[in-house]
Amino acid sequence: MDSIRGAAAIVGAADAVSPDGQLDGSLRDLEVSVIREALDSAGLVLSDVDGIATCTGGLMMPSVELAEYLGIQPTWTDSTQTGGSSFEVHLEHAAAAIAGGACEVVVIVYAQTPKSTFKRGGARFLGGTPSTGGDLDAAPRVEWEIPYGIQLPIGAYALAASRHMAEYGTTSEQLAQIAVSTREWASLNPRASLRDPITIDDVLASPMTASPLHKLDCCLVTDGAGAVVLTSAERARHLRQPPAYVLGTGTAHSHSMISQMPDLTVTAGRESGAKAFAMAGLGPEDVDVAELYDSFTITVLLALEDLGFCPKGEGGAFVADGRLGPGGTCPAQTSGGGLAYTHPGMFGMFLLVEATRQIQGASGDRQVPDVDVALAHGTGGVLSATSTVILGTEATL
Amino acid sequence: MSGPSRFEPPVSAVSEPFWEATRQRRLVLQHCGSCERAVWYPRVMCPHCGHADLEWREAAGRGVVYAVSVQYRAAHPGLADRVPYAVALVDLDEGVRMMTSVVGCAAEDVHVGQRVRPAWEPLTDGRHLLLHEPDGDEPDV
């Protein structure tokens, strides 16, 4: 693993979002646009790309179909699908492939337009009904969970919140503070969907869909697209942007259905985080900015505990002083997160984009001072699959 | 209990004995012949030790609410007239955790640690869906 630390770097990052949550153009338009922008920012072109990773779009072989469309013939490919953490997994695989010499320039890309699709009368996004044909509809979930009328994914996260509250005394107010702090970051991001400040009372007064989670405990549903470009550390030093070196990666999954999760208060982040920190030779205290998957407020709270930012069960008290927000001691979700920036269904791409921008000092008004180490932690499925990526500046090598 | 408008689960090949037993409102669970542990959901191998010799045994199906979420919006149209309803994970005394819905009391009264017992809801084809209801005699755990 020592050979992977620092061997690859993100050298370009781009994303497409819109204030009203809707983007014009086909998925391919959006993918091409963010790929071009990410390559341009690095000073690279499509013909430099010899590795591609994507897990949406196309019919059956997403990376193969996209590469054909782009007119490239890559020698490394990845369509791993772990839900929202897929892109952290792609990055982990890509960094290892680059370190091992299998390829030199990898593009990881994502685009989804659930908001536009819904407005056009398409299937409701992740509705959890038996008829959506979506990825949450496959048996055995259809046989053992769907008949009970659980809304997915929110109901699964609500069950985890229920258990955390019962076991550790975590409160709705503490969860709400995560949404409040995240909104403070969004107010500093001119591209965020929701920029007006909110209070804990606002969160608690928002409608409850699946107790104990309120509407404002839940992420947005928007269109969006993003891409990152990785290359070797050697090549990265000669490109246009300050490289965001890959210091550590780790992936783990513990279940697919929420009813099979061994302990609803402990995610696979405990394993993926430990692996990433061990590879990086760092700990939570070294992280200058944390980009944690925030599909729901409880997702963030569990990640903070499982990554070791605070002991198990103490996440509620940890976030209660607003330390995740601007000026706080644990800045997190600095884009405004899935709760307020954008969330097309798999937010992990935007964690990587924002972590890269923070390393590059390119986050504008929301830039955290003196960032050397940024962490991106994706969570996919229903707290099922986590993947942790630790990025660093040249100074951390 | 109102009519069987709920989404009716399909029967997978391995789970047929489970669904057949529900016709008599009986719960059967797979047990591993090697490690002796109960297995949920039905499989062709034991997820605890990997052995393939699983056998079906009668189960009481009583248990404790592990987590609960009240649904204020129906996940599909057949449940619209039941909102709000409680979806729960229940740890059965047999040693497995399963998803269920706790009925027979106000949805908001269902709570972690509550003892529950089986309550069967008829499906249109003669099978029953396993739900749970408060186990009146039993104190919270």
Ligand SMILES: [Zn+2]
């Ligand atoms: Zn066994």
